[in-house]
Amino acid sequence: MTTTRLVLRELTRHPVRSAACILGVAAGAGAYLLLVGAAHGFLGHFAALTRLSGTDVVVHRARATSPWGSSLTPAEIAALAELPGVTGVSRMALGKTAVLGDHYFLVFGLDSAGPLARALPLLSGRLPRSGADEAVIGVIAAKRLALAPAATLELRGRRVTVTGVYRSSHALLDNGAVVGVELVQALFNLHDGVNLALLTVADPRSRDAIAATVTRHYSGLEAGAADAWVSMYGQMALVESFARLIALVALFVAMLGVSSLLHVALAERTGELAVLRAIGWTRARVARLVLAETAVLASAGAVAAVPLAELVLRLTAALQAQAAGFLPVHVALSLVPETVAVTLAAGLLGAIGPLVRAVRIPPARALRMP
Amino acid sequence: MTTHPSAEPGRPGIELAAHDLRKAFEHGLVTAVDGVTLEVRSGELVALVGPTGCGKSTLLALLGLIEEPDAGHVSIDGHMATLRGAERWRAENVGIVFQLHHLLPHLTVAENVQLPLVAAGLARTARRERADRLLAELGLAHRAGTLAARLSGGERQLAALARALANRPRLLLADEPTGSVDSRTGALILDRLLAWSREAGATLVLVTHDQAVAGAMDRVVAIKDGRVVGPG
Numbered sequence: 001m002t003t004t005r006l007v008l009r010e011l012t013r014h015p016v017r018s019a020a021c022i023l024g025v026a027a028g029a030g031a032y033l034l035l036v037g038a039a040h041g042f043l044g045h046f047a048a049l050t051r052l053s054g055t056d057v058v059v060h061r062a063r064a065t066s067p068w069g070s071s072l073t074p075a076e077i078a079a080l081a082e083l084p085g086v087t088g089v090s091r092m093a094l095g096k097t098a099v100l101g102d103h104y105f106l107v108f109g110l111d112s113a114g115p116l117a118r119a120l121p122l123l124s125g126r127l128p129r130s131g132a133d134e135a136v137i138g139v140i141a142a143k144r145l146a147l148a149p150a151a152t153l154e155l156r157g158r159r160v161t162v163t164g165v166y167r168s169s170h171a172l173l174d175n176g177a178v179v180g181v182e183l184v185q186a187l188f189n190l191h192d193g194v195n196l197a198l199l200t201v202a203d204p205r206s207r208d209a210i211a212a213t214v215t216r217h218y219s220g221l222e223a224g225a226a227d228a229w230v231s232m233y234g235q236m237a238l239v240e241s242f243a244r245l246i247a248l249v250a251l252f253v254a255m256l257g258v259s260s261l262l263h264v265a266l267a268e269r270t271g272e273l274a275v276l277r278a279i280g281w282t283r284a285r286v287a288r289l290v291l292a293e294t295a296v297l298a299s300a301g302a303v304a305a306v307p308l309a310e311l312v313l314r315l316t317a318a319l320q321a322q323a324a325g326f327l328p329v330h331v332a333l334s335l336v337p338e339t340v341a342v343t344l345a346a347g348l349l350g351a352i353g354p355l356v357r358a359v360r361i362p363p364a365r366a367l368r369m370p
Numbered sequence: 371m372t373t374h375p376s377a378e379p380g381r382p383g384i385e386l387a388a389h390d391l392r393k394a395f396e397h398g399l400v401t402a403v404d405g406v407t408l409e410v411r412s413g414e415l416v417a418l419v420g421p422t423g424c425g426k427s428t429l430l431a432l433l434g435l436i437e438e439p440d441a442g443h444v445s446i447d448g449h450m451a452t453l454r455g456a457e458r459w460r461a462e463n464v465g466i467v468f469q470l471h472h473l474l475p476h477l478t479v480a481e482n483v484q485l486p487l488v489a490a491g492l493a494r495t496a497r498r499e500r501a502d503r504l505l506a507e508l509g510l511a512h513r514a515g516t517l518a519a520r521l522s523g524g525e526r527q528l529a530a531l532a533r534a535l536a537n538r539p540r541l542l543l544a545d546e547p548t549g550s551v552d553s554r555t556g557a558l559i560l561d562r563l564l565a566w567s568r569e570a571g572a573t574l575v576l577v578t579h580d581q582a583v584a585g586a587m588d589r590v591v592a593i594k595d596g597r598v599v600g601p602g
């Protein structure tokens with residue numbers, strides 16, 4: 001009989017209690033997955049936007065804390081187009097406004113001839129004409145707001161005609177609208193500035209070198225390869241750190257509950273542990289037993305957290321469509337090892353109290369038990 | 371008395387000595403053992419008798435290095451003993467039979483018997499073989515895979531005896547081993563305890579209220595108010 005077998009027997013002895021423990025851990029670990037995943041997801045959506053367009057390098061204002069805080073002048077855009085190795089520059093202007101009760105409706109201003117606009121897969125209609133008060137709308141927003149081509153959308157008091165519906169399969173983009181750059185500049189008082197410049201280069205292997213050149217030669221600008229630029233925003237990093245902190249707190253609160261259950265379980269088993277100590281089990285062996293039980297519960301909870309978090313994501317997306325743009329589409333599997341590790345660490349921390357109690361059980365108690 | 375096939379010659383019984391042992395509980399308000407000095411020879415069978423609450427079980431715990439004395443000390447084979455490392459010593463040398471079986475109910479009978487062997491560090495195959503052999507000798511082979519919770523009272527105490535004998539102990543400590551079973555099972559348990567001690571040469575210290583059980587021992591020590599008051 002191995003310790004593993006002993007642990008499994010103990011856990012199956014009180015299936016309801018063990019299930020409650022695992023569910024508690026799963027709730028905490030699920031919160032960790034969701035919160036950290038949401039922070040990752042928001043950045044991921046932006047990164048996906050640039051990947052969608054085939055952009056190689058993204059340029060923004062140095063020290064901008066978010067894409068909305070970045071501003072590039074026409075002169076800077078023109079200078080970027082002259083860089084050796086750069087084959088194209090398209091502009092992106094961003095705005096967020098309230099539409100039909102949605103307080104966070106994203107409006108993407110794109111050059112109609114730019115790669116991102118051209119890459120938009122239209123389900124119906126056509127792209128907006130440059131300079132016209134026209135918009136194409138993402139499929140999620142179209143469904144949520146019941147809009148179709150020829151419908152009218154009011155953006156900051158300006159009536160805009162819907163010319164088409166697209167599905168990019170990127171939740172952030174599909175949850176908003178795409179208009180011409182000039183319309184966003186007018187709607188959001190950007191004057192002639194834009195938020196981002198999307199560069200395409202002749203040789204994709206030179207992306208990092210061109211990004212470095214931009215950052216080095218233009219003191220007010222910062223550039224990054226398309227898959228890395230979002231991580232440059234301090235605000236995004238702050239959001240991610242904050243989400244991680246909140247997630248850790250949620251996880252530790254869950255583990256406190258598990259710790260209480262472990263305390264109760266150990267209180268019931270005081271006599272049995274005393275017998276084990278009396279017949280020769282060392283404190284270390286008893287400690288290993290308790291730690292192994294905790295590790296199994298924490299691991300099972302962390303694994304159960306994955307489908308639980310996925311369920312929460314789907315329910316949230318179904319019930320609150322505008323949240324889709326800010327939540328990851330699926331649980332980030334890349335976060336699972338981190339979540340398991342953090343959950344195990346939290347579990348072992350939560351087990352310290354019960355562990356100390358378990359190893360302090362005097363073996364002589366076995367002889368005094370009724 | 372039946373013989374005990376699992377008995378292993380070459381490991382003599384432990385020689386025990388208690389030197390002015392004292393133990394109190396409740397912050398010194400309740401004295402359980404009050405200056406006991408006692409010698410038990412290797413292979414000797416000793417019964418501790420006395421009224422309920424006189425300190426017999428506490429003395430048994432002190433002799434088995436399960437409880438720390440407030441004063442005095444225990445000698446094992448002529449050497450002063452402490453509780454440091456006592457678990458390992460018990461795992462390798464001591465078998466304990468409690469008044470109630472104290473089996474782990476969610477483990478099978480065979481798994482319960484193997485528990486001291488886990489502590490002693492025996493390999494899995496050896497543990498299983500030894501448990502199976504012991505259970506067969508005690509007539510419990512057919513119950514080896516049964517959860518302890520599903521055994522009858524007598525079967526549980528027999529399984530507990532198998533657990534106590536699993537590590538081939540040099541010292542057997544038994545706290546009223548026949549107190550909670552019917553007379554037939556009690557007789558069987560006593561028979562096996564005596565058989566093991568005689569065949570293996572193990573020392574047996576047994577707490578009992580039963581005069582017949584005490585009469586089967588080599589020596590009877592009477593305890594009253596935590597003190598040795600002479601032979602019973």
